[in-house]
Amino acid sequence: MILPSEVDVLVIGAGPAGLAAATELARDFNVLVVDREKAAGGIPRHCGHYPFGMREFHRVMKGPDYARALAARAEAAGVRFALGVNVVALHPGPSVTVTSDEGVTTISARRVLIATGVRESSRAQRLIGGTKPGGVVSTGALQGMVYLEHARPFRRPVILGTELVSFSAIMTCAHAGIRPVAMVDSRRATAARWPSCLYPRIKGIPLYLSTKLVSIEGRERVESVIIDGPKGRKRIETDGVIVSGHFRSESTLIVTSHLARDPGTGGPAVDSAGRCSDPTYYAAGNMLHPVETAGWCWSEGRRVGLAIARDLKSGLPAERAPVTVESDALAWVVPQFVSPEQALDRLQLRVNRPVNGRLSVRVDGREVASRRIWTRPDRRITLPMPSVTGQVSIHLEE
Incomplete structure (x- = not known):
């Protein structure tokens, strides 16, 4: 599509929070959703497992089906999409600079909602030593390879982390016929609540707690990892490492903008309406709180969308x-x-x-x-x- 120069509301991010807000706003306003991906739906597009959709559609769905249903609902409400578009700068006004196949464009809006989500911490950010072979991926990258590209990047990986997304990685591996050989976390107990800790045992995956992943070894591909736990150091032969969790707000746009950033979350500082320090900008979803479920983000995006609508109609208290x-x-x-x-x-x-x-x-x-x-x-x-x-x-x- 040809990008418009002006809209009522510009939503940055086509995940559950952004789509929920856009759907509410499209009842009364001209709404454009932009996303750097080629399809709408956000992270659930990559999650080919249950459970999604209970609070949104009152039934249990797999991630890709849920993502398509959210996008279809938004489109039916009148939301327009510009996909494969990168937002590169936020300006007072508000206006944003974007790049796409059309080149560089500026879009002005009455309000902007930022819903860019989160990303997992990388190996480098976790200061894991060793060599730098292929086969080290995040859960998100693994899900994209398995569910979108139908690839199997390894057969016997080690999973680093015990957050909910780490257990999602086990489900993704099972879908692709991949059998993890260990799950490792430096915490004394799993980060996800009980009974999540039972899942690795059910799947026959050794769970190492109070254990640090010291180094990753291998030449072209991962060959082994060194872990250090209560029983000392141990080498585990493996052909891959899934570096999961430790989410960080996807806040690159905030860092380089005029908006105030919260040092604790890494995302924008907001009030209970979802307004940023510049009240023409709003934020919702996991960029505010790394990290919550898709349903939580959908519900929050919907409420922030309603607040933006009230702001545009009659203003909100300052x-x-x-x-x-x-x-x-x-x-x-x-x-x-x-x-x-x-x-x-x-x-x-x-x-x-x-x-x-x-x-x-x-x-x-x-x-x-x-x-x-x-x-x-x-x-x-x-x-x-x-x-x-x-x-x-x-x-x-x-």
């Missing part, structure tokens, strides 16, 4: 109060500001170490909510969003 965390065990909180419009209707937190204690929310020093927590990093924690205005702080008593 006031906002900052949210602060009062413990070094708390890694981050989303949103970072509370406003009267509460599209993000809960405070969401993560810890950076195992915690057993009591969380409390205070407004101007007065406690308005609390809960006990016994949790580990990478697990969702939520607290009620304060309904009163004032300085919001979150305290942890261990």
Whole structure:
């Protein structure tokens, strides 16, 4: 398609959050969704397994079917798509610079929603030593190879990590006839909640906890890995490594823009309406909170889309109060500001170490909510969003 120069709402990212927001907005506004991929649907396109779709379609679906259904629903609502388009810069106005087969184009909008999601940390970001052979991939790359290209990149890999996506990697391997030889994590317990830890045993995959992957060895292809755990160092013969999880916000656009960035999440700092520091920009989905399920992101995108619609029709209150965390065990909180419009209707937190204690929310020093927590990093924690205005702080008593 020929890219328009102006739209009411520009949505960057065609995953569940972006598609849900666009579908709501298209009822009353001219909406364009851009994505660098050639097909809409986001990460679920690569996930050829269950379960997706329960809250969106009230049935269990495989990822690709779910992605197609979300895109079809958006298109039926009147959403226009520009796929194979890269957004390279965000400007006040708002306007964005994009590149495509047509060249470089600037698109102006009344509002912009950023929903670019997350990416897994690479081998280099995890400081894993050894040589640099082929056969080291992320879960996302593996899913693309297996489900989109129908390829089998290895036969006996090691899986690094125990987040939900790590168990998804086991399912992807099973689909392709790949048999992992080990699952390794430096944590003392699996990052995903019980009973996820039973799945590797059911599949006959040894699970090594409190164990570090020290190095990857091989020339042209992976030949072995060295792990270091409670029983000392061990060499495992393998032909591949799946580096899973440790998600990071896909925030390259934010880093190079005028928008404020939250150091904890790595994504944009937003208020409870989903507004960024420039209120003509909004954000939703996993770029705000690495990482949640597709259904969670869809629900959040839908609510933020409704907030954008209210903003365009009658405006939203401008006031906002900052949210602060009062413990070094708390890694981050989303949103970072509370406003009267509460599209993000809960405070969401993560810890950076195992915690057993009591969380409390205070407004101007007065406690308005609390809960006990016994949790580990990478697990969702939520607290009620304060309904009163004032300085919001979150305290942890261990």
